[in-house]
Amino acid sequence: MKILLVEDDRRASEYLAKGLRELGHVVEQAFDGESGLKAAETATYDVLVLDRMLPKLDGLEIVKRLRAAGSAVPMLILSALDEVDERIQGLRAGGDDYLAKPYHLEELAARLDALARRQHEPGAVGKLKIADLELDARARRVTRAGRKIELTAREFQLLEFLMRHAGQVVTRTMILEGVWDYHFDPKTNVIDVHISRLRQAIDKGFERHLLHTVRGAGYTLTEDP
């Protein structure tokens, strides 16, 4: 994945670039708003990572200009301002995701992965399928090996979220934000308990497990772990 990182904090940028490169990504760096915008306009990237506050040109401004110019590249805004309302501003400006500092490298990587892959998806289709697990979003119906599985409304949403990110790692924070729209850390293992309930529902009795825990990062729904 080719990533443009626009961050004026050089040391933070170096650590992040190094971390992302170690995960196998190609990272190009810009250290102020103007050169960041120029780079985004001249080269093609899979995803942009923009700091919220940048010298010369604000991160939100870059997002707005690129979107106005018709760019559809996924953009993630990094910010040391984490008020929940700031986040809404970032998303409203055209950003696809928002992450507050200090961030976990794994969290950022997982989100970038999700953003980049969403690009290649054929939009919101009604039916999702992994191995013999099928989910029909319109009919609100889930089957495994043809057998119907009963889920609560929230379990259904959780499964749909995981299936839309099938094969990727989703973090607990991503689940909290994506399924519940909560922007605080519940400080308990409550997400794990929700996941294990879902696992009971979809994997119990099957030899091949689909829902896996990724140590130190989150969860993944995949055929081949």
Next chain:
Amino acid sequence: MASVTFARSSIARLAFLQGMLLALAMVAVLGGVYFTTLRIIAADGDQSIALEAQGLAEEFRDRDLDAFVTSIVDRAEDPWVRGGVYELRGPRGDFLAGNVVVLPDLVLLPGGWAEFDVAVTRGDANASRLIRSKVLELGGGFRLLVGHDVQDRRAFRAVMLRSIAWAVVVALLFGLFAGWWLGKRISRAAHGISDSAGRIAAGSLGERLPLTGSGDEIDALVGRFNELLGRVETLTTTMRAVLDSTAHDLRGHLNRIRGAAQDSRRAATEPAQAAAADAVIGEIDRLGDTLQGLLRIALAESGTAPLEDVDLSAVATDLIEFYQPLAEAGQLSVTVEPALTVRGHRQLLSQALANLLDNALKYGRGTPISASLTREAGFARLEVTDRGPGIPVEHRELATQRFRRLPGSSGLPGSGLGLSLVAAVARLHHARLELGDAAPGLKVVLEIPTVASG
């Protein structure tokens, strides 16, 4: 509202006091004038009666009885022209001369003074006139009554009393009106101050009170109040700016440190190095959480958080459902009334309720927990109760302060910010927060004003 009834009663009190004082002053002044005038008039009248009586007494001594009687008869002939009243009695009480017959029954005051009414026929009209008289012992058993018509004095007294009564009534009304007007003016000013203080407390820091331009004490007070607001605004803006830039700066630093720690974690070859890096990362994350907690409290307390209509019932239902899996079977009992809407900040409300549920589950340690949201008159009542150790009365105040962790909770995870966030969110929503005793256990009640439709 309490403030309104207070203001009304203070106006009424002021008006009543003003009216009473003015009326009392009127009574005192006019009463003084009344009694003095009456005394002067009375003294004047008494003196002329005494002079005439003295003259007659000398005449009685100097002349013989027949001439004296004739003189009295002359004087008594046309009493209402001169206004004189006479009655002369002999030693055996026999009537000798005069134009009235009152002496035998007359009760005398010291000095021989007496007052009585006589009926007078003038034309066809009967009138009663007041007579003031002096009775003289002339010697040899002769008694003479000399009196003057003082009916005018009585009329004067009546006019005077009527005037005073009117003056008092007018003074009372005027005083009441003046008091009401003054009270109204003061109360309007007080209300203005109280209303904008309320709006300012709710975060509208740019607000100022209008000056009336009269330059009076109320204007001076308003001016001072505005000065104070200016200072508060400057301080708050500065504080927020400092807080924002400090938070921004700290987050940047934390981010770099975290980057460095994670870098060395990945580069670690020895388990000991990895463990050390993990410990550092753990501490950085805790610091980050604390910072975020403080910033959320600051956001709630600044009153600048944007508010919207929030379906509290939906928020509560979602959160309870979210935490439900952590409870044991049958541990959590829930009552949520639908469609309770409050003016609020969804994320902060969610987080406050999450903190309450998290606390109940953490400190309740498997004991029954109840969570309820009910509709009351004008507010939504949220109650979360556990059957854990509770918080002793003396620690309840402390529990909502930042970083205060109660004795006995040191073994449990927590930042010491949970209940302070709840308290800050309560203030932002003009809600009442109460930590009570569930005997045993903690009962937290949050009463949030609902919007009219909800």
